[in-house]
Structure formats: structure tokens, C-alpha cells
Amino acid sequence: MTSPSLPAELKAALGAKLEGVSRNEVAARSALISKTYRDGGGSGTIRSEADALAYALARMPATYAAVAASLNALCEVRPDFKPETLLDVGAGPGTASWAAAEAFSSLRSFALLDANDALRTLARDLARGRARLGDLKYQEGEASALLAQSEPADLVVASYVIGELGETGRTELADLVWSKTRDTLLIVEPGTPAGTARILALRRRLVAAGAHVAAPCPHDGPCPLSAPDWCHFTQRLPRSRAHMQLKSADVPFEDEKFAYVALTRAPGTVHPARVLAQPLAGKAEISAKLCTTDGLVIARIPRRDKTAYARARRWRWGDAVLDES
Numbered sequence: 199m200t201s202p203s204l205p206a207e208l209k210a211a212l213g214a215k216l217e218g219v220s221r222n223e224v225a226a227r228s229a230l231i232s233k234t235y236r237d238g239g240g241s242g243t244i245r246s247e248a249d250a251l252a253y254a255l256a257r258m259p260a261t262y263a264a265v266a267a268s269l270n271a272l273c274e275v276r277p278d279f280k281p282e283t284l285l286d287v288g289a290g291p292g293t294a295s296w297a298a299a300e301a302f303s304s305l306r307s308f309a310l311l312d313a314n315d316a317l318r319t320l321a322r323d324l325a326r327g328r329a330r331l332g333d334l335k336y337q338e339g340e341a342s343a344l345l346a347q348s349e350p351a352d353l354v355v356a357s358y359v360i361g362e363l364g365e366t367g368r369t370e371l372a373d374l375v376w377s378k379t380r381d382t383l384l385i386v387e388p389g390t391p392a393g394t395a396r397i398l399a400l401r402r403r404l405v406a407a408g409a410h411v412a413a414p415c416p417h418d419g420p421c422p423l424s425a426p427d428w429c430h431f432t433q434r435l436p437r438s439r440a441h442m443q444l445k446s447a448d449v450p451f452e453d454e455k456f457a458y459v460a461l462t463r464a465p466g467t468v469h470p471a472r473v474l475a476q477p478l479a480g481k482a483e484i485s486a487k488l489c490t491t492d493g494l495v496i497a498r499i500p501r502r503d504k505t506a507y508a509r510a511r512r513w514r515w516g517d518a519v520l521d522e523s
């Protein structure tokens with residue numbers, strides 16, 4: 199399992215970048231970037247080296263944790279998946295590449311692309327001299343133009359990117375990234391109703407084009423949830439002292455809500471149910487909302503069924519319910 203914490207090498211590289219930089223200035227820049235995101239804008243406000251660092255300090259721990267959790271879910275249903283090549287689309291500071299390097303020791307080549315020069319420069323600085331990512335290839339430019347010429351990869355990741363594109367751009371990007379996916383495509387978005395809706399639209403389109411869902415869904419059919427409910431997950435991650443200062447936070451952790459889909463070329467062999475909310479443990483039973491191959495189920499596990507009850511007590515929101523779990 200990949201930890202939700204940034205790898206020590208990455209933390210050290212970010213810490214080194216922060217040396218001699220005014221914390222107040224970084225906090226002000228990061229507040230502006232966060233406000234732009236909250237107001238529905240994208241990463242257009244990230245223009246300088248200082249902006250890129252502010253973005254990375256404020257958001258990289260959370261987007262890393264979300265990608266790590268999504269990759270853990272993928273690995274759980276596909277333990278024999280050993281990708282050698284990665285394509286990280288809209289890579290920003292390289293977040294998904296770092297998470298994939300942790301999740302898959304098999305990865306030997308990392309291709310990243312992004313339109314933002316400041317984030318690309320930061321990603322290269324953070325990776326320079328590091329054991330796994332030291333010789334990553336990072337291209338700067340519009341994703342659609344670069345993808346057309348990219349080599350296909352075993353694993354393609356688009357993390358927190360499609361929300362920055364309009365509907366036509368998203369559809370175009372979905373087709374392109376799928377055409378460059380040799381085995382598995384992972385798309386991660388914020389766990390808002392809008393983020394989930396974007397994932398579901400691309401899932402529908404790519405399933406129609408022949409993709410299969412590896413995770414989180416145990417089926418390729420329509421999502422059984424309907425508004426106001428939506429499919430999303432949450433990942434707790436630690437906050438460093440700098441991270442806390444930056445966000446004027448009181449607690450040393452945060453919970454990142456995210457939505458994701460992992461699509462594969464070949465159908466999977468296991469289709470575990472997925473826990474869609476934190477199960478409720480009452481006196482007489484545990485009740486859990488599960489997405490199953492037969493649709494949405496509220497499972498009720500009575501305390502008197504000792505073995506099943508003990509198993510269900512371990513279920514957490516986002517878990518796959520494998521036969522023996």
C-alpha cells in the first residue's frame with residue numbers, strides 16, 4: 199500500500215525550495231490560487247516560480263494522497279499489474295508521477311506534460327537527482343497537441359486536470375489519453391458533485407469505446423447513485439508544520455475528498471463490491487452502503503453473525519469488499 203504522505207525525498211526537496219522564502223508571501227500566493235480554484239478558475243494564476251511553490255505546498259500533499267489512494271484501489275483489484283511506462287497528463291509539479299513511482303517499483307520511464315512552464319520548472323527541480331524520477335521527460339505545451347505525438351504508456355494518469363477544460367476539451371482529451379493507454383488509464387478529480395459528474399461522463403464515453411472499469415465500480419454499467427448523492431471518497435493526510443502555517447490550520451491533518459476511475463483495456467477478473475460511505479456500527483448490526491455488481495445495496499450485518507460482523511467492522515469508506523475481507 200502506498201502511504202498518503204509525500205515521500206521523504208519529495209518533502210525534503212520542497213523544504214529546500216522554501217528556505218529563505220517569506221512564509222507570508224507564500225501564504226498570500228497560495229490563498230489567491232486556492233480562491234481562484236474555489237471560484238471555478240484553473241491554474242492560470244500560477245505564473246512565477248513563487249506561485250508554483252505556493253501551489254505545491256498547499257495542494258500537492260492532498261492531490262498526492264488522492265492519487266495514492268486511487269492507485270492502492272487499482273493495485274488491490276489488479277495485484278499483478280506491473281506498468282513499466284507512465285504518461286502523466288497535466289502533470290503540474292509531478293504529483294501523480296511521484297505517487298505512481300511509489301506504487302509501482304516496475305516503472306522505469308516517466309513522461310510528463312503540462313502547459314504551465316512554472317510548474318514544469320518546479321517539477322524538474324523537485325525530481326533532479328532523485329533515484330526514480332531523476333531522468334523524467336517533461337514536455338511543455340497544450341495537452342492535446344503533445345498527446346497526439348506521445349508514445350503510448352502502460353499507465354496513463356490525468357490527476358485534477360479535466361476540471362480545467364471545457365466540455366469539448368474534456369471529450370477530446372479523454373479520447374486522446376485513451377488512445378495512448380496501453381493498459382490502464384486513471385482519472386482523478388476533486389470529490390465534488392461536479393468532479394464526479396466529469397468522471398462519469400468520461401467513464402460512459404470510454405466504456406462505450408471498449409474500456410472496462412477496474413475501480414472503484416465493480417461493473418461497467420451506469421452509476422446506481424442519483425442526486426443529491428454522488429460517488430466520492432475521502433483520504434486523510436498529515437499536514438507538515440509548513441503546510442499548517444500556510445493554511446493557518448489548527449489540526450495536523452486534512453481530509454481530501456476525491457473521485458476517480460481506473461479504466462483498463464482488458465476486463466478484470468475480480469469485481470469486488472465497494473464501500474461507498476463510512477459504515478454505521480449500531481448495537482445490533484453494522485450497516486454499510488455498497489456498490490455491487492447488482493447495483494446499490496445497504497448491507498446489514500447482524501452482530502450474532504460473529505465472523506461476518508468482525509469482517510464488516512474492518513470496512514472503511516472506499517474499501518473493496520473482497521471475498522475474504
Ligand SMILES: C[S@@+](CC[C@H](N)C(=O)[O-])C[C@H]1O[C@@H](n2cnc3c(N)ncnc32)[C@H](O)[C@@H]1O
Nearest residue numbers: 261288289290293312313314340341357358362
Ligand atoms: C490542478 S493542476 C494538477 C496538477 C497535478 N496533476 C496534480 O495532481 O497535482 C492542473 C494542471 O493541469 C494543467 N493543464 C490544464 N489544462 C491543460 C491543457 N490544456 N494542456 C496541458 N496542461 C493543462 C495545468 O497547467 C496544471 O498544471
